[in-house]
Amino acid sequence: MSVTIKDIAKIAGVSYSTVSKALNDSPLVKPMTKKxxxxxxKEMGYKPNFAAQRLVSKQTKIIGLIWPTIERVVLxxxxxxxSNEIRKTPYSMILSVEPIPSSLDxxxxxxxxxxxxxxxxxxxSIEPNSIPFLVYGVAENENNxxxxxxxxxxxxxxxxxxxLHSELGHTNIAYIGDFSKTDRMQMEKLKGFKKAMNHFGLSIDQQFLVDTHGLDWYDGYQAVSKLLESTDRPTAIVGGSYDISGGILRGLKEKKLQIPTxxxxxxxxxxxxMANMEIPLSSIGVPVDQLAAEIVRSIIEIIENKKIDPSIRKMIPELNIRQSCGKMN
Known part of the structure; x- marks a missing residue:
């Protein structure tokens, strides 16, 4: 027979409602009583009855996450x-690697x-108001x-x-990444690189824009081999992702090129x-722990406000300088 809240109340010597509040992390219960x-x-092996919780609170305290791929290290x-951030809250998480329609069902x-x-x-298209949701990705315009x-x-x-340019003196800079026209995040990186080069008055050699046609380690490895076949060679490369850049590093070393000399x-x-690679890799992006914390904070805010507000939360990337970058000779 399963343990009920009433069973816990009897052993703990408190009321049924106090147990209910404590299990839902209510601030109305004194910390020592809650503990x-x-x-x-825990000692009685209590398992929450999610169906009953739903009837009372109109919530299951469960967040679903749709994971696009299990193959990439960054994701x-x-x-x-x-998952670690959600464990700090009263919520739990279930994960789906199925296509989006199946996952939502x-x-x-x-x-x-x-x-x-x-x-x-x-x-x-996600049905409006069918379920509170948050997207991690690209805000293409203010009409989100x-x-x-x-x-x-x-x-x-x-x-x-x-x-690379202002502090290290590089002008011949290549970009190696996935140019997929269906992945908004990869498109945004390419667009951002071109915009940055123009901003600093740097010309873009089309040979220095290399499409990996994928986001795996081997895609980066093949792409840098193609880049090095061109008559000119860049003095610096911006890699489109951690996995891609791992392949780039291996390709450069096989060509006996010294990084960053x-x-x-x-x-x-x-x-x-990225700090633990064979050559510690300089990187740019929002730290993964900050991303996770903001994603979890935002989805809980959406759930508890019971309103899907088309807000945009733009994060601030951070530069980590490591051994893979050096000044122009």
Whole structure:
């Protein structure tokens, strides 16, 4: 027989309503009382009855997250950080790697309180007010129809080019990334790089714009090999992602090029793993822990305000200078 709130109340010597408040992390319960109730609940093996909770509070305290791919290190790191942040709150998370329509159907059946979407190849219309949701991706204009956390790729590219040009003296700068016309985040990086080069009055050699046609390590490896076949060689490269840049590093080393003496590299993304590579990688992007904290804070705010406000939260990228960049000789 399952343990009920009334069972916990009897053992803890408090009222049924006090147990209910404590399990829902109510500030109305004294900290010591709450701690005792939670200890009793754990010892008795209490499992929340989500259906009953839904009837009483109109909430399940569950957030759904639709994960576009399990293959990329950066997304894995971000999802792990989101999960860690959610564990600090009264909410739980369920994860789906199914296509968006299937995931949303599943989440509706579970009656989740809100959904986090990653803006990668989103090609469906979400029914207004059907379920509170938040998108992590690109705010294309001020007429956004949904709430979004934008990591500000354009500003990141500006800071990368500024560092390479204004501080290190590079003028021949290449960009290696995925030029997919269906992935808004990758398109924004390319657009941001071109805009940054123009901002600093730097010419863009078309040979120095290399499409990886993918976001994996091997895509970066092949792309840098193609770049080095051209008659001219850049003195610096901006990589479109952590995985791509890992392939770029390997390709450069195989060509016996010294980093950063012969060529510098700075990569988009900002995860701890970048400091632990064979050559610690200079990086630009919003730190992954900050992204996760803002995503979780925002979705809970949306859920608890019971209003899908098409707000835009633009983040501030940070530059991490490591051993992969050097000054022009």
């Amino acid at each position: 005792r109730i939670l200890k009793v609940a 894995s790191t971000l999802v792990t950080n989101i 599943t989440f509706r059946r579970f009656q989740v309180d809100g959904v986090i979407l990653f803006d990668e190849n989103i090609d469906i 129809h949904y709430p979004i956390v934008d990591p500000n790729h354009e500003q990141a590219m500006l800071e990368a080019v500024k560092y 012969d060529i510098s590299i700075i990569s988009y993304d900002n995860i701890p793993q």
